[in-house]
Amino acid sequence: TMNANAAEKHLKIGYSMPAATAGYMARAIYWAKKGMADWEAKDKNIEFLYVNAENVTKQANDIEDLMAKGINVLIVWPYDASVTSVIEKAYKSGIYTVVMDRGTSKVCYDVYLSNDDEGYTREGTEWLCKKLNYRGNLVLIEGIPCPINTVRIETIKKTAAQYPGIKILDSQPGEWRKDKALAIMENYLQKYRNIDAVYTADDDMMLGALQAYKESRRKDIKYFLGGACDKNVIKMIMDGKEPLVQANVTYPPDQCATVVGVAILGARGKNFEGFYQKKLPVRIILAAELVTRENAASYYFPDEP
Amino acid sequence: MIKKITGRFRKFHYQKYASLIALALLFIVSSILSPYFLQFQNILNILRQISYTGMIALGQTFVIISGGIDLSVGSLTAFNASVGILFLNYLMKIFSNEFIAMAGGIIAALIMGLLAGSLNGFLITRGRIAPFIVTLGSMAIFRSLALFVGSAGEIRSVSGFYGTFGMNSILFLPVPVFIMLVLTAVLSITLNNTRYGRYLCAVGSSARVAMFSAINVDRIKFIAYTVSGVLVSISAVMLSSRFNAVSTSNMGMGFELDAIAAVIIGGTPLTGGRGTIWGTIVGAIILGIINNMLNMLGVSPYLQGTVKGLVIIGAVYIQRQKA
Amino acid sequence: MIKKITGRFRKFHYQKYASLIALALLFIVSSILSPYFLQFQNILNILRQISYTGMIALGQTFVIISGGIDLSVGSLTAFNASVGILFLNYLMKIFSNEFIAMAGGIIAALIMGLLAGSLNGFLITRGRIAPFIVTLGSMAIFRSLALFVGSAGEIRSVSGFYGTFGMNSILFLPVPVFIMLVLTAVLSITLNNTRYGRYLCAVGSSARVAMFSAINVDRIKFIAYTVSGVLVSISAVMLSSRFNAVSTSNMGMGFELDAIAAVIIGGTPLTGGRGTIWGTIVGAIILGIINNMLNMLGVSPYLQGTVKGLVIIGAVYIQRQKA
Amino acid sequence: MSGCLLKMQDICKEFSSVAVLTDVTIEVMRGEVLGIIGENGAGKSTLMKILSGIYTPTSGKIVFEEKAVVIEDPLAAKKLGISIIPQEFNLINELTVYDNIFLGSEIRKKNGLLDKRGMMERTRELLKELEVEIKPDEKIENLSTMHKQMVEICKAVSMDAKLLIMDEPTSVLSRHEIDILFRLMRRLKNQGTTIIYISHKLKEIKAICDRVMVLRDGELIFTEMIQDVTVLEMAQYMVGRELNQVFPVKKVPAAEVVFEVQNLTVPGVLEGISFQLKKGEILGLAGLVGAGRTAVAETIMGIRKRSSGEIFRNGKRILIWDPQDSVANGINYLSEDRQGTGILTNFSVIQNTTLVSLPIYCRYFFQYILKKKEQEATLKHKERFNIKTQSLDTKLEYLSGGNQQKVSLAKSIDPAPEVLIANEPTRGVDVSAKQEIYRFINSLAEEGLSCIFISSEQEEIIGMCHRVIVMKDGRITGSLEGESINEEEIMFLATGIREGDFRS
Numbered sequence A: 001t002m003n004a005n006a007a008e009k010h011l012k013i014g015y016s017m018p019a020a021t022a023g024y025m026a027r028a029i030y031w032a033k034k035g036m037a038d039w040e041a042k043d044k045n046i047e048f049l050y051v052n053a054e055n056v057t058k059q060a061n062d063i064e065d066l067m068a069k070g071i072n073v074l075i076v077w078p079y080d081a082s083v084t085s086v087i088e089k090a091y092k093s094g095i096y097t098v099v100m101d102r103g104t105s106k107v108c109y110d111v112y113l114s115n116d117d118e119g120y121t122r123e124g125t126e127w128l129c130k131k132l133n134y135r136g137n138l139v140l141i142e143g144i145p146c147p148i149n150t151v152r153i154e155t156i157k158k159t160a161a162q163y164p165g166i167k168i169l170d171s172q173p174g175e176w177r178k179d180k181a182l183a184i185m186e187n188y189l190q191k192y193r194n195i196d197a198v199y200t201a202d203d204d205m206m207l208g209a210l211q212a213y214k215e216s217r218r219k220d221i222k223y224f225l226g227g228a229c230d231k232n233v234i235k236m237i238m239d240g241k242e243p244l245v246q247a248n249v250t251y252p253p254d255q256c257a258t259v260v261g262v263a264i265l266g267a268r269g270k271n272f273e274g275f276y277q278k279k280l281p282v283r284i285i286l287a288a289e290l291v292t293r294e295n296a297a298s299y300y301f302p303d304e305p
Numbered sequence B, C: 001m002i003k004k005i006t007g008r009f010r011k012f013h014y015q016k017y018a019s020l021i022a023l024a025l026l027f028i029v030s031s032i033l034s035p036y037f038l039q040f041q042n043i044l045n046i047l048r049q050i051s052y053t054g055m056i057a058l059g060q061t062f063v064i065i066s067g068g069i070d071l072s073v074g075s076l077t078a079f080n081a082s083v084g085i086l087f088l089n090y091l092m093k094i095f096s097n098e099f100i101a102m103a104g105g106i107i108a109a110l111i112m113g114l115l116a117g118s119l120n121g122f123l124i125t126r127g128r129i130a131p132f133i134v135t136l137g138s139m140a141i142f143r144s145l146a147l148f149v150g151s152a153g154e155i156r157s158v159s160g161f162y163g164t165f166g167m168n169s170i171l172f173l174p175v176p177v178f179i180m181l182v183l184t185a186v187l188s189i190t191l192n193n194t195r196y197g198r199y200l201c202a203v204g205s206s207a208r209v210a211m212f213s214a215i216n217v218d219r220i221k222f223i224a225y226t227v228s229g230v231l232v233s234i235s236a237v238m239l240s241s242r243f244n245a246v247s248t249s250n251m252g253m254g255f256e257l258d259a260i261a262a263v264i265i266g267g268t269p270l271t272g273g274r275g276t277i278w279g280t281i282v283g284a285i286i287l288g289i290i291n292n293m294l295n296m297l298g299v300s301p302y303l304q305g306t307v308k309g310l311v312i313i314g315a316v317y318i319q320r321q322k323a
Numbered sequence D: 001m002s003g004c005l006l007k008m009q010d011i012c013k014e015f016s017s018v019a020v021l022t023d024v025t026i027e028v029m030r031g032e033v034l035g036i037i038g039e040n041g042a043g044k045s046t047l048m049k050i051l052s053g054i055y056t057p058t059s060g061k062i063v064f065e066e067k068a069v070v071i072e073d074p075l076a077a078k079k080l081g082i083s084i085i086p087q088e089f090n091l092i093n094e095l096t097v098y099d100n101i102f103l104g105s106e107i108r109k110k111n112g113l114l115d116k117r118g119m120m121e122r123t124r125e126l127l128k129e130l131e132v133e134i135k136p137d138e139k140i141e142n143l144s145t146m147h148k149q150m151v152e153i154c155k156a157v158s159m160d161a162k163l164l165i166m167d168e169p170t171s172v173l174s175r176h177e178i179d180i181l182f183r184l185m186r187r188l189k190n191q192g193t194t195i196i197y198i199s200h201k202l203k204e205i206k207a208i209c210d211r212v213m214v215l216r217d218g219e220l221i222f223t224e225m226i227q228d229v230t231v232l233e234m235a236q237y238m239v240g241r242e243l244n245q246v247f248p249v250k251k252v253p254a255a256e257v258v259f260e261v262q263n264l265t266v267p268g269v270l271e272g273i274s275f276q277l278k279k280g281e282i283l284g285l286a287g288l289v290g291a292g293r294t295a296v297a298e299t300i301m302g303i304r305k306r307s308s309g310e311i312f313r314n315g316k317r318i319l320i321w322d323p324q325d326s327v328a329n330g331i332n333y334l335s336e337d338r339q340g341t342g343i344l345t346n347f348s349v350i351q352n353t354t355l356v357s358l359p360i361y362c363r364y365f366f367q368y369i370l371k372k373k374e375q376e377a378t379l380k381h382k383e384r385f386n387i388k389t390q391s392l393d394t395k396l397e398y399l400s401g402g403n404q405q406k407v408s409l410a411k412s413i414d415p416a417p418e419v420l421i422a423n424e425p426t427r428g429v430d431v432s433a434k435q436e437i438y439r440f441i442n443s444l445a446e447e448g449l450s451c452i453f454i455s456s457e458q459e460e461i462i463g464m465c466h467r468v469i470v471m472k473d474g475r476i477t478g479s480l481e482g483e484s485i486n487e488e489e490i491m492f493l494a495t496g497i498r499e500g501d502f503r504s
């Protein structure tokens, strides 16, 4: 296969992501790097330029810088959809463009690959409601106010609204941070005498909230549900020693590695095995899976940060 | 006697051009390290990239010379841009004429910037509240208002034209770069050759002495914050035109630190009383080159902060060293 | 004559207790607005929530009195905590004794804080670089080093004991609150009753006069930054003990603004030269109550910033008004 | 041209309920030079600040040019044509000389921009008129105190005011500059400008004023045409008691040399400065502006970096790199620039007094300050120099200029130094306090203190010093002792006419 590869077109792949500001993003970056390293080891004709941005404007700059360095493939996890116009510029200039996760506001990509934000919180909410026998008080801790957060929270509210016995008491922003979530949980515990479950849709925040609950020595809460499969949380579920934490929903950060393969396939005009179409799918949405004690082991990656 | 004179002469020049020397050094090092650096397009990119915070840093220079600080610039960028685009969209609905809508939107953003800046200025001068607190508060307020009007999401302009005008060129320069340079020239003249500029330095150096010299201290400070607000809105217009949208939760994040850093790297002391407008632009370019080089050299993302921190400290150290 | 005395009396008291009055007002308003506010546990919660940035704000007070600023505290929190836990884990592997490991980890974190603070102090005094720039640079550096050692993720301690000691109570107070109060008392005495405190104010008032008065200006400033570094590491130990882990990407994010805000709300001017340690704690509590009330009242996430900004400005305005 | 220009009637001023001025009524005639004198803290500056719009009076009214006026801020004063040379410098350090002179009344070109060249030209003329050799575009922060004062004078004069207030303009000037100033004042007077002149130098009052008023404790107690009073009478009215012999009797110092400087050189400023100081000796340093006296003091203290030179204490060489070293070696300095380097205005009287000597008030453990001890020591100084202050905890910004100077002096002697370098110790201090200071320094000298006494007042140098070194252009041009210390000799050496006749 070495020879076959040598004949292939040289790919200079620019990969732009937001910087790690939450635990989840650190794992995403880990997978992105893993994906790049694996491919680099496999194929001499592939070169990666990786950048990450702590704000939108920086990401727009990053993409311009990548273009100045003559990339022919761009993988971008947009900070948010407002970088669309810059991605569009790259796309229009003939760069093979793969957009992931937070997405763009118009179609200016060859492939879009993402986790399923709606499915993510729908699965979680359904599980929680079921566990509570469709009756009980829920408190939410949300992330930083922004579009994906809005989608998630709306989905939770919509899903829970199907069940009249479920009441959402409150929803406050924990900024996807453990310490903020902890403070918010402390405040909830003061304010609400009776809480049945806490849903944060993020494992960092869930762990912070759990900490606050344990410190309070209260006994009312039955379930804490985070999300996105932090390895420590999966371990907890596997071990089954923490009755408060029994499930999780995937929002797999390995999409960042998957996307590398997808981009390379697409840029070389190839396709998945057994796929009869010539072109790769334009939109690939990865399923959100429910993780419980039964299947937890297969979602456990001890090497993740 | 001759020695004395040359000594003073040298000192004078060095003080004035210290930040330029740091820039020149960084420039030379960068062109050696990366083959892409000196490409015309790359230089233009850097200039455009810094132009947005550059404009903001110009206003910040005035504020800092006056002895204050403006932390609200980043949030205000998002809020001004939101107001501008909302108004543009509204006008499009009524007139369905892109030019009228665009003009209206831009004017709305500018007026909002003016009002927001005056509000800061008012609280600081009339309310006698520390600038740090007022602008820390308004930083939270403007961001929150932007989130509120945009439901924490994006506000997109319905005019395609708006999304391109900021991308054109004037005299071979990208529009925002051109505007930044014009603003720099105007503010530089204001600082060095007008009464207001003199009073600004006087107020920043000693509000008491300025007051005794029959200068209306409050008015001078008030104007500085208002200028800052207006420059923020110019930047907001250019930036939202670049994206043809505003991300209410992210736009302008961290601009305040970038802008203040540019001002200080450029040679204006945080204590106020004196300063240089061109220096600020040099400072902004230095920061831009650092970011550009981190990408060009492919420095590991985790270590970029270390390199960036070291270069910033180094750039200012060079300036101090021989002064 | 009586009028004369009461006049002075009133003025004196007001200046000194202005921030306390703002706190009292906020306290009254809060207890009216929310029935949960006055619960003993809620008050304890607020105290514990503010204790981490509170300690940091104490060091920041020293730095600000000296006429400087320390922006690196937030990043340093993450870096110190990382160093502490990494060392703890390492010792556990060697000795497999929780006490030795924990003691070693804590000492490592403290030493790291001391070194980091001294580095800031060294660059500022010997390098003659503006504090804003040095600490802006080291803010980037410390965060980057933390990300590097933790691959931007979480570093968890292997000792269960470490995770509990920060949760105990001393004299009915949570450990971090107790430590914060002890530190407050010690630093307050240092500021008001010792030679160092006097010199610190002198240096902040006028470095030149201090130099002419045979005060080692550089040493005084250096110590201020070192104290800040050490206090940051105490806070880092307490915070990482609470989670028994460090999140390298976001621990301490924004602490610098919170700490500086607490200092200024507490009545220490950003220009330095004077200040109050107790005021800083009052400032931190004011900020804590604001956050608590935003949650308790269930203010919409989008508008929380507006309310918070207004209350901060208002709290400082009350202080200024009658002073 | 005659008649009343200004009338201040029943002016009262209180600061936080403490009366500083009570029912002061003064009339100023057109074209006269009115002298106002009074002890430190009598309220002179306060009265003038009311006139220039910095303070508003608690009660009373002001009539200017027959119209009742309210001077609510400095702008109002300026519009009326009142300009002031304040007691403390009112200059922006970051700006240039011409910027400062025209601050608030800039010359502008037709297009609205500043006419820098025009302002510089005008400044050059003004400076030339006052015979000041500084560049119009020099920054204020690079000027010596004396030059700053000359800039203040230019600034006030440039406004062509109807009423010119001068609050102790000569306290930082030397003979030569004072002569220039007086010439200027006479010319202004002839042009019709009215001048209020405040000074503690009563001879100057006698020489330049037409009329004199005396304030004591905030009350006007005496007004007289100048020809009808003697200097001695003025002093008596001020102080309220008889003043005798101003300078104390000099005692012969011991023969033992306790302090020596050899070949001190600071490139471009000082060259080959060598002298000895005996135990109990008061050594005068005389010279014109910029002769380098301050530079000598600052170099000994370690504030200025020297390129060569050695310093000996009791015959042993000591190393001095910064003021900590010199203070540790028993050398202390009273700075000439009170505001810039001498005191901290936001520190209290106690805190200022013990700023250098703080270690002796600290317990070893934790360097805990013994506040009671501090207070007792400060109280002694307050009583000795008659420091007028509401309390020892009052911040210095609320003290009058002369009282600040007294605190500054207290600060420099509180550590009980072996060698005191006193640079203009009596600047802005009233006659009786001056006398007290002379006595005190003399008695310290008798107890073994050696003093380097720098002053621009020849009289002081002559009256106080055992020996005088005269400097010119950074070099020592001669040394005078005993009978040969007189004005004539000093001037010869300072101006360099008889250079070479004396070598120290």
Ligand SMILES: Nc1ncnc2c1ncn2[C@@H]1O[C@H](COP(=O)(O)OP(=O)(O)OP(=O)(O)O)[C@@H](O)[C@H]1O
Pocket: D015, D016, D020, D038, D039, D040, D041, D042, D043, D044, D045, D046, D047, D087, D388, D389, D390, D397, D398, D399, D400, D401, D402, D403, D428, D430
């Ligand atoms: N802002 C102030 N607040 C309180 N007290 C003040 C203030 N300014 C001056 N004083 C007090 O008013 C009194 C008069 O001060 P003033 O400066 O007028 O004295 P002066 O006659 O000019 O003395 P000097 O000869 O020392 O300059 C002093 O006792 C001083 O302490």
Ligand SMILES: Nc1ncnc2c1ncn2[C@@H]1O[C@H](COP(=O)(O)OP(=O)(O)OP(=O)(O)O)[C@@H](O)[C@H]1O
Pocket: D142, D144, D145, D146, D147, D268, D269, D287, D288, D289, D290, D291, D292, D293, D294, D295, D296, D336, D456
């Ligand atoms: N910062 C400086 N840099 C360079 N030269 C200086 C500086 N300060 C003073 N000089 C020069 O050093 C010389 C000595 O000045 P110095 O102030 O010691 O004189 P002086 O005799 O004390 O005069 P004065 O009576 O005004 O205090 C002068 O020629 C002055 O111009």
Ligand SMILES: [Mg+2]
Pocket: D044, D045, D046, D087, D167, D400, D401, D402
């Ligand atoms: Mg006075």
Ligand SMILES: [Mg+2]
Pocket: D293, D294, D295, D336
């Ligand atoms: Mg001198």
